[in-house]
Amino acid sequence: QVQLVESGGGLVQPGGSLRLSCEASGNIFRINTMGWYRQAPGKQRELVANIIVTSGGTTAYADSVKGRFAISKDNVKNTVYLEMNSLKAEDTAVYYCNADLIKATWVRATYWGQGTQVTVSS
Secondary structure, three states: OOEEEEEOOEEEOOOOOEEEEEEEEOOEEEEEEEEEEEEOOOOOOEEEEEEEOOOOOOEEEOOOOOOOEEEEEEOOOOEEEEEEOOOOHHHOEEEEEEEEEEEOOOOEEEEEOOOEEEEEOO
16 A cells, blocks of 8 residues: 655766656655665666655765765655766666655555666767
8 A cells, every 4th residue: 555656767868867756655654764776787776875754854875876866855745856966877777766664554664666767878
């Protein structure tokens, strides 16, 4: 009954920008944290960025994207965003949204979105 839906992926030239969105919906009592992961072909899924939703929005980033990407949230919409700037070919991957939350049944759980493709190429 809980679903994460990503959007905003696509094809962009090196140096360009994209903004990813992930909306959580369903029987949610409270979202604790949300984050973005990515997985390129032949590579393991890796953490890109995360944000603490229940507090002041503390963020963390992978070293490879620090200074280029920015994660933000809209608590009212249960949505997290990933602003990606100065994109490189190495950023090409499927990007997955992740949420750690408390369901309406008062059960803590982690959910994943289906992923959105980001391709950086000239």
